[in-house]
Amino acid sequence: MGNDQAETDAQHSADSPDPDEVGAYAFAVWGYKQGEMVSLMIHLGDRLGLYRSMAGAGALTIAELATATGYHERWLLEWCRGQAAAGLLAYTAADDAGAGERFELTPVGAEVMAHEDTSLAFAAGAFSAIPAPDFVDRLAEAFTTGIGLSWDEQGPSGAHRTERMLGPWTRVAFVPTIIPALTGVHDKLVAGAQVADVGCGAGLALCTLAEAFPNSTFHGFDPSGNALDLAREKAATAGLSNVEFHHAGGEDLPADPTFDFVYTFDCLHDMTRPAEVISAIRRSMADDGTWLIKDIRSSGDFVTNQKNPMLAMMYGFSVSSCMSSAMSEPGGAGLGTLGFSPPVAEEMVRAAGFGHFELHDFEDPSNLYYEVRI
Numbered sequence: 001m002g003n004d005q006a007e008t009d010a011q012h013s014a015d016s017p018d019p020d021e022v023g024a025y026a027f028a029v030w031g032y033k034q035g036e037m038v039s040l041m042i043h044l045g046d047r048l049g050l051y052r053s054m055a056g057a058g059a060l061t062i063a064e065l066a067t068a069t070g071y072h073e074r075w076l077l078e079w080c081r082g083q084a085a086a087g088l089l090a091y092t093a094a095d096d097a098g099a100g101e102r103f104e105l106t107p108v109g110a111e112v113m114a115h116e117d118t119s120l121a122f123a124a125g126a127f128s129a130i131p132a133p134d135f136v137d138r139l140a141e142a143f144t145t146g147i148g149l150s151w152d153e154q155g156p157s158g159a160h161r162t163e164r165m166l167g168p169w170t171r172v173a174f175v176p177t178i179i180p181a182l183t184g185v186h187d188k189l190v191a192g193a194q195v196a197d198v199g200c201g202a203g204l205a206l207c208t209l210a211e212a213f214p215n216s217t218f219h220g221f222d223p224s225g226n227a228l229d230l231a232r233e234k235a236a237t238a239g240l241s242n243v244e245f246h247h248a249g250g251e252d253l254p255a256d257p258t259f260d261f262v263y264t265f266d267c268l269h270d271m272t273r274p275a276e277v278i279s280a281i282r283r284s285m286a287d288d289g290t291w292l293i294k295d296i297r298s299s300g301d302f303v304t305n306q307k308n309p310m311l312a313m314m315y316g317f318s319v320s321s322c323m324s325s326a327m328s329e330p331g332g333a334g335l336g337t338l339g340f341s342p343p344v345a346e347e348m349v350r351a352a353g354f355g356h357f358e359l360h361d362f363e364d365p366s367n368l369y370y371e372v373r374i
């Protein structure tokens with residue numbers, strides 16, 4: 001019997017993988033499924049204003065949360081318990097004296113889930129997009145055709161989600177921290193400069209600068225109609241008269257030296273023809289102009305990038321959005337989320353005739369910045 005068992009075990013290990021390793025692998029996979037479900041709950045919490053209602057309100061019973069929000073108690077209880085299970089809400093159990101269970105969005109949680117206008121750590125906006133109905137089918141088809149989805153084909157809420165995801169750094173750091181670090185740019189903006197935001201998306205960066213520097217004139221360029229609708233609405237709401245949006249890609253910038261300051265935020269890696277856009281930027285810039293590039297923090301080397309604990313998420317963004325956009329025309333460059341690394345950036349920028357290339361690290365966890373001049 002003992003010999004039979006030993007033989008069976010030996011046979012098992014030769015023919016099939018270690019069950020403990022299979023269990024650990026399956027646990028990791030179910031962790032991603034849990035992430036998908038928690039992501040949906042975060043989407044609901046953000047969309048329904050639950051995090052904003054809970055911020056600063058202390059530990060709430062479900063009845064108190066229902067009164068504050070007007071939502072149904074049974075649904076709130078299930079959502080809150082799920083959020084507590086995910087570690088996103090603090091939990092106090094009901095006590096023997098009859099006090100009901102309580103849920104709290106702590107001050108730390110509020111920085112990440114509620115304080116969109118003031119916190120660099122705000123993240124809930126990243127969960128806001130609802131993909132176009134045929135989005136996943138078209139993504140699957142792209143593996144056969146090689147042709148991805150442009151920004152607008154990815155769905156109308158893509159520009160909104162992008163802005164909410166990238167917005168905190170634009171709101172909190174662009175004017176007070178980043179502009180002053182660029183040689184001569186602040187003074188030119190105060191005096192009155194011609195500025196272009198290439199790949200301006202929903203226009204937050206452009207409107208933020210236009211409000212801060214009323215003597216300057218700002219031009220936003222983007223081929224996405226969805227993004228420009230949001231951008232125009234934002235500029236109109238803010239009453240800005242020094243802003244103009246152009247439904248055009250960076251390839252179609254003016255061919256003569258027009259701009260004193262150009263910037264491209266998180267978009268060169270999304271473009272089908274980034275080299276063409278970089279050449280167009282070079283032609284459109286005044287001789288003493290500055291180009292600020294913000295693009296995803298990446299070493300350019302997959303092995304080194306594996307130190308990034310969020311690398312798998314970055315590849316998910318790439319396949320579903322950035323690389324897809326960059327492959328949305330035949331012959332697209334397809335750089336993707338991690339593709340515009342410092343070595344690639346420097347090579348492409350110098351190839352277009354720029355002489356000055358300077359890396360700035362503002363400790364933005366997601367992005368690096370490059371100051372470029374002719």
Ligand SMILES: C[S@@+](CC[C@H](N)C(=O)[O-])C[C@H]1O[C@@H](n2cnc3c(N)ncnc32)[C@H](O)[C@@H]1O
Pocket residue numbers: 151159162163166198199200201202205221222223224227248249250251264265266267270271272273277325
């Ligand atoms: C990740 S979003 C960034 C938007 C914005 N700069 C921001 O920081 O929120 C990338 C943008 O690049 C735009 N884009 C794609 N191809 C482009 C091109 N050829 N010229 C200009 N913009 C382009 C997309 O439409 C999209 O709005």
